[in-house]
Amino acid sequence: MLVAMPLEVVEGPEIVHVSREWEGRAWFPPGPHLAICLSGGKQRLADLTDDELLHVAAAARRQTSWAQARELAAIAELTARRTAAEEADDHDYRILPAREAVTEEVAAALTVTGNTAATLVHLAEQLTGPLSRTGDALETGRIDMARARVICDVTDALPEQVTRRVEAAALEKASDQTTGQLRRRIKRIAQRLAPEAVEERRREAVRQRRLELWDNPSGTADLALCDLAAEDAHGIHNKITAAAHGLKADGDTRPIHVIRADLATQLLNGAPLPDAVHAVLAQAGATDQQNGGTLDLRDSAAAPRMAGIESSGAPRPNGAGPPTPAATAADPAGDAGSPNEDPAIPELAAMMARRLTHLRDRTPAAELPTAVNHAVQRTAARLARQRDALCQGDDDRHGRPGHRPPASMRREIEGRHATCVFPTCNQPSHRCDLDHTVPWRPGITCRCNLAPLCRRHHRLKQSPDWNLHHIWPGLLLWTTPAGAWYIVRPDRE
Ligand SMILES: [Zn+2]
Ligand SMILES: [Zn+2]
Structure with missing residues (x-):
């Protein structure tokens, strides 16, 4: 609707509307039109005020x-x-x-x-x-x-x-x-x-109080007491701060936050407060001497872990759509594999990605989950004989009696996958179950049918329309209720 503006309101000889591009758009609402306004090369930004x-x-x-x-x-x-x-x-x-x-x-x-x-x-x-x-x-x-x-x-x-x-x-x-x-x-x-x-x-949150530990990219680790009652947390912090100020008054030149951290470390390692103060005094100026014997912080398998996961059939968050078959197959950056990786694995993974991408492109959405799952099953069945032959090798290692894998097999499988084989999971494999991909009997206890799964993803595997396939020893493939797939290869160094 147009509102007629009385002429006399306009002051001065002329109001020059330079019509600057973004003027008056402070509340231009978001949506497709704003997306168009925002698009355009970076060089255009150089022209703006x-x-x-x-x-x-x-x-x-x-x-x-x-x-x-x-x-x-x-x-x-x-x-x-x-x-x-x-x-x-x-x-x-x-x-x-x-x-x-x-x-x-x-x-x-x-x-x-x-x-x-x-x-x-x-x-x-x-x-x-x-x-x-x-x-x-x-x-x-x-x-x-x-x-x-x-x-x-x-x-x-x-x-x-x-x-x-x-x-x-x-x-x-x-x-x-x-x-x-x-x-x-x-x-x-x-x-x-x-x-x-x-x-x-608040009471419920305090019931969930816990000590948390996580590793940092810099190689350090954070240790945090979470959801303490506020008065407890402030009490501890005040006490340590007071002791740290005491040390500072005695001539300690380190920043207060460093003294606080050193005192807290001493206290958590079991030193009573006066001893902790002495210990922190003694190490003033010395380099980091924390004893690391009690906590194992080496658990940082994330990077190689993600490197072992192939493309999925799900839409990518960047909206670029699924990777093209060529990108999946070639991946020149990181596809060399570790020296011990079975050379068949990259080839099989690329073949699966190609086949499933092709399948998705010509399958109606409603039939996709079943179609993907069947395609993977068919491939696994076709590979069965070669897989058995590979696994038998010279010393007939294919299948061991009993449900529990022997220690040597356990080590081999944990070495092959450092974490749970769900694509986003970081649970170290030594804390996982070794899951029989095909449940024991008819499934066998063998490296071609065992993979680490944490408790949560073990249960996910049993959930409706989720499937895990072991198409080659160490090469696994998840299919999801939406018809997406995730190919999980052995970890690469
Ligand atoms: Zn086997
Ligand atoms: Zn998991």
Whole structure:
């Protein structure tokens, strides 16, 4: 609608509309049109003013929010389908529940950790359910994913009515608040509206207290006490800080955070406080002397692990579509294989990728899961005789009596796959079960039928429409309810 503007409002001889490209687009809503405005080569950015560059950055962020809302909506739809399918059946404890199985489906398709996928599924369900207004705000770019997550966190486990009121209050100002400001404000509101629920949630979190350890890319490791009662955590921190300041007053020149860390390490290694202070004094200036005997931190198989996973049939998160057969087959960067890798494996993996990609391109979507699964089964059956011959070798190693593999076989299989064979799993194989890919009897106890699976992915394997195939010793292939596939090769150095 056009609004007639009284002429006298316009001051001055002329208002030159330079029609700068991004002017007035501060709230150009996200979607296909904004995507077109944002596209274009990097060199175009060089022509924009500083102000316009900031408008472009903000617009790109709104567009990201929109795309993330679409991502979550798709995940929510898939979750709803899988959970609806489950409710028809009685639940079987040997099978991973549908909600957890769909988490694994998302993890594998988006190449994210199980934890990230679980967060996404939860967020997807909330933003399309009880927090649908937050979902709308994300889709229209009024808030970003980080703020949506804050609203989701703060309202988690609150009564429905309270959730609605906290959400309404949050969205009033969320566009103009950072995550920190937003969290502080709506935590206060939640506390005021539902003090008992907030206290119960705190107690529940304290019940989940734990000591966590994770390895860093720099070769160090983090050790954290999580979800302690706040008064305990602050008490410990204050005590260590006071002792550290004492050392500093006595002339220790190291930064306070380093002294605190050294004191905490001494204390956790069992030294009483005065001894810890002495020990930290003694090592002042010395290089790192921590004794590492108690915790084994060498467990960093992630990189070689991911290198051993071939392309999947799932849509890639970057939207580039599945890799072309050529890319899968050739992969010049890292396809040499380890010296001991069976040379048949890269060839078989490439052949499977080609065959399945071809199959997908000409199969109606509804028939894809069955078609993929059958194609893999047929290939495995055709390879059976050669596989048996390879495995028998000179000393008839194919198949051992009993369900339990001998120690030597266990070592061989753990050496072949350093972690659980689910594509995104990092559980070291020595903490996994050695799963008989085809269950024992008729499945045999042999390297051609054994692979490490953590408890969770063991259960996933039993879940409806998930299948794991062992098409060559050490070469495994997952097929999923959506008709995606993941080829898992032995680890390469
Ligand atoms: Zn065998
Ligand atoms: Zn696993």
